[in-house]
Amino acid sequence: MAPGSTRVETPPGPGRLRSPPPFCLPSGDVGGGLEVTAAPARPPPGTRRARSSPGRDKEIVVLMTLQDNDINAAVAEHHKKIKEAFEVFDHELNNTVDVREIGTIIRSLGCCPSEGELHDLIAEVEEEEPTGYIRFEKFLPVMTKVLVEKRYRPIPEDTLLRAFEVLDTTKRGFLTKEELIKYMTEEGEPFSQEEMEEMLSAAIDPETNSIHYKDYIAMMVIDEN
Incomplete structure (x- = not known):
């Protein structure tokens, strides 16, 4: 309450509690205005304070344990x-x-x-x-x-297939070894010599000296289960 203020309280009426909050009216020049002292908030009648449920707490602990496991x-x-x-x-x-x-x-x-x-x-x-x-x-x-973090995930199967089909302009279903080397070393981000040799050893059919790309894609698809 400001110095020199006079406290004025509302007298309790019949059946009423003393009314909070009191109002402080400044007397003299103390900056002007009305100073109000707020009373602590009370919950509405019939309201119960929330309590932690032992059963619920146990359920949360079990779920967290399962997640950690x-x-x-x-x-x-x-x-x-x-x-x-x-x-x-x-x-x-x-x-x-x-x-x-x-x-x-x-x-x-x-x-x-x-x-x-x-x-x-x-x-x-x-x-x-x-x-x-x-x-x-x-x-x-x-x-x-x-x-x-599942970084560096492989390209989806359908995307790979479309890419090979674009390169296979005659729609034969395969690319020759020479065509594959040309595309992989001259287009986009070129393969290194080591990467190219690794791919050729896995992709090229030694009998036809070509890559049947649908078979190669099926072999490359990663089972993530």
Whole structure:
């Protein structure tokens, strides 16, 4: 209440409680205006304060536990797949692989990074002083994060098919090895020599020296279940 103010209160009437809030009327020049002191808000009659339900709390805890278990199971499955893919190229059985094999390992796990993205990934897992080899303990957390975040997902099957059909101008259902090399190394983001050799070894039918792209696409499709 302002200094020098006179408190005026409304007297209680019959059956009434003393009326909150009091009004403070300033006497003299104390800045003018009317000072109002608000009373604490009261809940309406019959209102009950919300209480935590033990049953509901238990249900929330169970749901959170199940969610954590699902996440842990997914991470464990990723670790298993990464380890299996890494071990295929760990020829010395010492938890290291040649850095040149990293692209193949990553693609075998269903990821399709561009050449630039692959270089960035390799930079993350290389030693400060590159040795030409990648250690499993450095590769595992980086690759786990990639899989959990679902980065570098492969192009959908229907998109791949349309792309091959555009290249197959005569609608034969296949491309020759020479045509494939030309398109993959001269158009768009060109394949490196290593990428081209890897693709040819998987895609080209040695008997016809061509790629039947529908069969190749079916082989490339990743089962994410």
